[in-house]
Amino acid sequence: MAKMYYNGDANAEYLNGKKVAVIGYGSQGHAHALNMRDSGVDVVIGLRKGKSWEKAAEDGFQVYTVGEATAQADVVMILLPDELQPKVYKEEIEPNLTSQALMFAHGFNIHFNQIVPPKECDVLLVAPKGPGHLVRRTYEQDAGVPALFAVYQDVTGEAQELALAYAKAIGALRAGALETTFKEETETDLFGEQAVLCGGLTSLVKAGFETLTEAGYQPELAYFECLHELKLIVDLMYEGGLEGMRYSISDTAQWGDFVSGPRVVDARVKEEMKAVLKDIQEGKFAKGWILENQANRPVFNAVNQRENEHPIEQVGRELRKMMPFVNSSKKKEVAVSANN
Numbered sequence: 001m002a003k004m005y006y007n008g009d010a011n012a013e014y015l016n017g018k019k020v021a022v023i024g025y026g027s028q029g030h031a032h033a034l035n036m037r038d039s040g041v042d043v044v045i046g047l048r049k050g051k052s053w054e055k056a057a058e059d060g061f062q063v064y065t066v067g068e069a070t071a072q073a074d075v076v077m078i079l080l081p082d083e084l085q086p087k088v089y090k091e092e093i094e095p096n097l098t099s100q101a102l103m104f105a106h107g108f109n110i111h112f113n114q115i116v117p118p119k120e121c122d123v124l125l126v127a128p129k130g131p132g133h134l135v136r137r138t139y140e141q142d143a144g145v146p147a148l149f150a151v152y153q154d155v156t157g158e159a160q161e162l163a164l165a166y167a168k169a170i171g172a173l174r175a176g177a178l179e180t181t182f183k184e185e186t187e188t189d190l191f192g193e194q195a196v197l198c199g200g201l202t203s204l205v206k207a208g209f210e211t212l213t214e215a216g217y218q219p220e221l222a223y224f225e226c227l228h229e230l231k232l233i234v235d236l237m238y239e240g241g242l243e244g245m246r247y248s249i250s251d252t253a254q255w256g257d258f259v260s261g262p263r264v265v266d267a268r269v270k271e272e273m274k275a276v277l278k279d280i281q282e283g284k285f286a287k288g289w290i291l292e293n294q295a296n297r298p299v300f301n302a303v304n305q306r307e308n309e310h311p312i313e314q315v316g317r318e319l320r321k322m323m324p325f326v327n328s329s330k331k332k333e334v335a336v337s338a339n340n
């Protein structure tokens with residue numbers, strides 16, 4: 001088994017006395033900044049004026065322009081949307097970069113040569129394997145989201161130690177961190193989010209919902225069966241693997257899992273997964289995403305609108321209004337009051 005790194009493997013000293021500029025305050029940015037501050041790290045935020053700037057200031061951070069934050073930092077962590085990083089890097093970060101280390105939470109722009117870092121600083125990656133809002137929520141629960149870390153350039157000879165100190169400060173080492181490379185993190189993260197976690201799963205959920213509703217079953221029932229209950233099943237997998245989930249479900253469901261699962265996700269699916277991975281490895285996906293953004297996202301916007309109008313979204317919005325607790329930040333009593 002590969003070596004996993006935990007809190008005891010990291011030395012917070014490598015961040016002591018250092019100012020970390022978090023560039024971006026969105027899903028990952030807010031979580032990294034809040035967690036690091038709670039871990040005693042000196043954090044400043046680099047942003048453009050707008051809702052994130054207001055939120056970061058409201059959360060008590062010193063907020064600067066990207067260039068100002070970069071110029072004063074010992075460590076710069078770029079947590080901007082991947083497709084916007086090259087432009088902001090070229091125009092605002094690179095001209096002001098004097099830091100010891102340049103960091104990313106996804107290797108896309110380094111791996112696909114959209115950002116070419118200076119030779120004078122460490123270049124490293126700390127990539128939580130989970131959504132930013134859960135990076136924050138689990139930290140507040142004295143837990144954490146596991147992370148990958150990688151060193152692309154080690155000028156100081158301390159890049160790995162800094163990566164581990166950073167991973168510890170955001171709470172990741174409570175769950176564990178695994179060393180990788182920018183190439184491996186980029187290719188596997190893109191594959192996972194396309195073929196399994198987001199793309200694969202949303203396609204499976206919609207297909208199941210459509211199968212039931214087209215057969216005449218109630219949309220509300222189809223929503224609970226194919227989407228709502230998914231969290232509960234995945235929670236069991238999260239806690240105990242496939243065997244843990246199978247222990248908890250009925251033997252009827254487990255038999256159905258064994259005999260029907262492979263019919264739905266058959267060998268063709270894995271062949272297509274291999275084709276998706278090949279497109280990622282050969283840069284075909286990256287090129288398409290870069291061009292889509294250069295064209296101002298015509299396909300992305302059209303598909304996003306169509307998806308938001310899918311019947312599963314329409315019925316889900318109505319049902320979730322009566323279950324405010326599903327938005328985890330709500331307290332259970334809210335649900336009780338809403339239904340009384």
Ligand SMILES: NC(=O)C1=CN([C@@H]2O[C@H](COP(=O)(O)OP(=O)(O)OC[C@H]3O[C@@H](n4cnc5c(N)ncnc54)[C@H](OP(=O)(O)O)[C@@H]3O)[C@@H](O)[C@H]2O)C=CC1
Nearest residue numbers: 024025026027028047048050052079080081105106131132
């Ligand atoms: N989302 C996730 O859970 C994960 C993301 N990652 C990686 O983390 C990185 C950040 O992604 P994510 O957190 O999702 O990004 P988000 O889209 O959630 O947040 C982007 C942030 O960047 C700011 N921003 C956008 N454009 C500019 C600009 N021109 N100048 C200054 N600030 C700007 C936005 O502020 P504004 O309000 O002004 O738009 C916002 O605060 C990416 O590399 C991503 O691949 C890695 C693991 C998981």
Ligand SMILES: CC(=O)[C@](C)(O)C(=O)O
Nearest residue numbers: 128129130131132189193
């Ligand atoms: C949450 C995560 O890690 C994703 C799906 O890869 C992403 O949002 O980039």
